[in-house]
Amino acid sequence: MPGAGVPSAESGLTFQLSKNDGSARLAEIHTSHGVIHTPVFMPVGTAASVKSLTTEQLKNLGTRHAAPGTDCEIILNNTYHLMLRPGIDHLERLGGVHKFMSWDRAVLSDSGGYQVFSLAAIRKVREEGVEFRSHLDGSLHFLSPEKSIEIQTRMGVDIAMAFDECPGHGSSHADIERSMELTHRWAKRSLAVRRSPLAVFGIVQGGVFPDLRKRSVEEIAAMDFDGIALGGIAVGESKEEMFDTIRLTAPLLPADKPRYLMGVGTPEDLVNAVDAGIDMFDCVMPTRNARNGSLFTSIGKVAIKNARYVDDEGPLDPDCDCLTCRTVSRAYLRHLFVSGEIAGLVYNTIHNVWFYLDLMRKVRQSIASNSFAAFREAFLLQFAREND
C-alpha cells in the first residue's frame, strides 16, 4: 500500500491533545509556522487573500482592549483558484503562498477537489483524475491525487488535503459508495506522494448514509494521515442530516489526530460541532456575509443596511473588541454600506472574522474550565434570540 508506514512524525506537524470536556477537545497543533490552538476557525483566503483584508489587517483585527488569544493562527488557501491564477509555476517562483501574501503563520490548502466539482466545467472523471475547464477562461486542466499534492507542496503550505471526489447531496447509495471508494483509492495515492515536511489530511466521505460513513472512517483512519477531515458535509442535506452524520462520525475518528469539518458553517454550527468533537473549521460565511452587510454579533445577526441604524451611535456589538466595534458606529457602517464604500466591506469583514475567531477563543476557554456545555447552552440561547 503506497504511503503506509510514512510516520506522521516526518511531517512538520504535531498534535497535542490537552483535555476533553464531554466530547469537546482542547488541543494544540504545532507547525513550522506557529502553534494553532484548537478548536480553531480558519478564515478562507481563496486566492491568497482573505477577501477585503490586507494581511496586516488580518494580523490586527482586534484592539489593545481585546482579550489575548483571538489572533488568527491559520488560514485556508484554495488550490483550484491559485493553480489557475497566478498559476503554480509563478507561485513557486515567488516563494510560495506565505511569502506571496506576506503571511508568516500557518496555511492549510484544500485539494482543489471541491472547486473542480462545484465551479469548473468537468470534462471527465477517470480513475486517474479529473480533466476540467477553468471557470475563468475555459482552459483545460487536469487534477489527480499526485498532481494535487504536488501543487500543494509547491505552494509551500503547512497542511495539504488529500484529493477527493465531492458528490452533491441527493445521489443514490450506490453512486455515493462508488464515489467514496474512488476517494479512498485517491487517498492512498495522495499519501504515497507526501514529502516531508508537508502534513496531509485524509477526507472521509459517504454522504448521509451511516454505513458508508462508518466504512469511510475505518478506511481513512487506517491510513497514516496527519489529520482527518469530514468532507461532503453542508452540500445540500438538511441541518438534521448534517448533525446526524457529524455525531455519528466524529466519535469514530482517532483521538490522537486533528479533526476538521470542511466548509462549515454558522456560529451555531461551529459550537455544536465542537460539542461533537470537531477541532477545525473553515467557511466563507464570515467574509461573504460581511460583503452582503450581514453581520454576526453577540445578540444575533445584524443586517446593517436596515434603516433603523441610521442614527445608531452605538457600536455594532457592544461586547466586541474588534477594531470596527471600537472605532465606528452602526450609523457609520450603515452609511458606508448603503453608499457602496469599499471601506464598509473592510470594516464588516474585520468584525465578522473577529467574531468567529473570538467565538473559538471563548469555546477554548470554556473547555479549559470544564464549562463548555454551559457556554454552549448560553451562546445558543443568546445568539438565537435576536434572530427571531
Place this chain on the structure above:
Amino acid sequence: MPGAGVPSAESGLTFQLSKNDGSARLAEIHTSHGVIHTPVFMPVGTAASVKSLTTEQLKNLGTRHAAPGTDCEIILNNTYHLMLRPGIDHLERLGGVHKFMSWDRAVLSDSGGYQVFSLAAIRKVREEGVEFRSHLDGSLHFLSPEKSIEIQTRMGVDIAMAFDECPGHGSSHADIERSMELTHRWAKRSLAVRRSPLAVFGIVQGGVFPDLRKRSVEEIAAMDFDGIALGGIAVGESKEEMFDTIRLTAPLLPADKPRYLMGVGTPEDLVNAVDAGIDMFDCVMPTRNARNGSLFTSIGKVAIKNARYVDDEGPLDPDCDCLTCRTVSRAYLRHLFVSGEIAGLVYNTIHNVWFYLDLMRKVRQSIASNSFAAFREAFLLQFAREND
C-alpha cells in the same frame, strides 16, 4: 457689506508662515484638530470615507521605517455628498463628521458648489442660490451661500469653503465675468454667516482670463476670509493655460493667508504649483487611480495589471516606506488586481495616498533647507523618465 469686520482671529485657525524658498512657502496651519504642515495634500474623503481605507489605515499608511512627517493631517469631505447621504440632520445628530468617521484630525469641506454643477441636474441658478436634483434619487434640494455655510457648520468641519458658481472651461469672457460676479456676491454672503470657530476660505474664479482673475483676487482678498482658494482650475483648460493662471494669480494673493489650489492634480502639478506659491491641494487622483490600478512611484507611473509584473518579487516602489511597499510584491499586487480582490484596491490606495503625502513631506523638507528648486528639477526628471 455683510461679514466685513469679522476678524479671522475669531476662527479656530491660525496661519504661521515660517519661510519662503523662491515663491515656495513653508508654513503651519493650527486648528483645533491639530497642526497642518504646508505645503499639504488633502486626501479626498468624499462621503466621509477616503475611498477604500478605514480611518485606522489612513492614520497608519506608513511603516515604522518611514520618515516622520508623512502623516495625514487633514482630509477633505464633500458637502454635496454628505447632505444627500446620510443627510445633515443625521450627521449633526451623530456628532459631526469627525465623530462619524472616527477622525480626530482636521477636516476641510468643499461648499457643494462644484458637485452641484458637475453631478446634479440643475433646475435653476438664481441670485439666491441653486435648485438642483440629487444624482442619487432625483429629490429636489437647494443650496445657497447661507445654506452651504450652515451645513458645513453643522458638519463640524474645521475649514469651510464659500459657495461659488463653477462654470466649465470654454465659456465666453462675458459669461465667466457674470458668473464670477455672482461668486463674489455669494462670497460676501458666505462670510456674513460664518460663526466662530469655523474658518472659511474664499474662492477666486475668472476662468482663463487674466483680467478677470486679477479682479477676482482683488475682490476676494479684500474680504476677511481665513484662506483663499483658486477655483475653476483643471476644468478642461490646457495644462499651459492652467499654469499661466496659477502663476498669474498666486503672487497676487495675500502672503499671510493659506493658498489652496482646488482639485489639482498630478504629482508634477503639485510640485509646480508649490513653485508658484500654493500651500494646499486636494485631488481624487491618488484614490481613483489606485482603484484603476494606476500607481505612482518614484520612477513614474506603474500600471499594475501589466503582465511584466507577474513574477516581479520586488516592492512596488523600492524608495517607498508605505505599508504596501514594505509588505507585498508587485507580483502579489498584480495578482490581487487582476483577480478583482478588494484587498488589491486597499493596498493600491495605501500606496498612492502615501506617495502624495510623502511627496509633500519631501517638498517641505527641501523648502526648509532652501533647496526646493533643485528638488523640483530632480523630481520632475526622475518622475517623467518612466512615463515615456
